[in-house]
Amino acid sequence: xxxxxxxxxxxxxxxxxxxxxxxxxxxxxxxxxxxxxxxxxxxxxxxxxxxxxxxxxxxxxxxxxxxxxxxxxxxxxxxxxxxxxxxxxxxxxxxxxxxxxxxxxxxxxxxxxxxxxxxxxxxxxxxxxxxxxxxxxxxxxxxxxxxxxxxxxxxxxxxxxxxxxxxxxxxxxxxxxxxxxxxxxxxxxxxxxxxxxxxxxx
Numbered sequence: 001x002x003x004x005x006x007x008x009x010x011x012x013x014x015x016x017x018x019x020x021x022x023x024x025x026x027x028x029x030x031x032x033x034x035x036x037x038x039x040x041x042x043x044x045x046x047x048x049x050x051x052x053x054x055x056x057x058x059x060x061x062x063x064x065x066x067x068x069x070x071x072x073x074x075x076x077x078x079x080x081x082x083x084x085x086x087x088x089x090x091x092x093x094x095x096x097x098x099x100x101x102x103x104x105x106x107x108x109x110x111x112x113x114x115x116x117x118x119x120x121x122x123x124x125x126x127x128x129x130x131x132x133x134x135x136x137x138x139x140x141x142x143x144x145x146x147x148x149x150x151x152x153x154x155x156x157x158x159x160x161x162x163x164x165x166x167x168x169x170x171x172x173x174x175x176x177x178x179x180x181x182x183x184x185x186x187x188x189x190x191x192x193x194x195x196x197x198x199x200x201x202x
Contacts, residue, residue, distance in 0.1 A: 010035045018136045019055040020071060050111040063134040065113040069097050070139040073108050076101055077129055078141040079118060080150055087144045089166045100125055123187045144175045149184035152194045171201045
């Protein structure tokens with residue numbers, strides 16, 4: 001299939017925006033839906049999720065699920081098992097992307113990847129957010145200490161074993177800071193629960 005000047009112009013716009021565009025952003029930039037579909041049919045862009053396209057000329061994504069979520073739900077913060085796995089604090093393999101959102105935010109729907117939505121508010125939502133650039137895309141993920149505190153807060157849903165594994169692994173993690181861990185435990189109101197386990201490790 002011949003690449004038309006319109007398709008070449010659209011490819012340039014993709015490259016100027018990290019190689020990934022939502023359909024709405026592509027339209028805003030002046031890419032006609034016909035052109036977008038022509039790029040897809042020619043194998044020049046590929047759908048990551050419904051309404052999200054990426055240049056096929058790029059290297060394979062190292063974190064396709066997290067990048068997709070960051071693009072589609074920019075206000076979300078990656079949390080719990082997904083964040084623990086990112087930081088190497090769990091042996092669990094996430095089967096969905098865990099995200100934190102305000103209670104009043106509508107429940108997002110994605111065809112892929114599957115999501116688990118947790119409702120955070122106040123300091124529990126805003127504190128401990130780190131910005132990681134993954135595959136050239138900024139992704140909001142909770143810091144290691146915050147992840148551990150959150151896992152204790154949601155221990156009944158996740159299982160205490162996951163929280164304890166996260167705590168043990170964090171104890172020998174390069175980012176380990178006991179003061180920071182206790183601060184997040186207070187924010188999450190689990191300091192009394194977590195402290196006895198932590199004291200056995202110190």
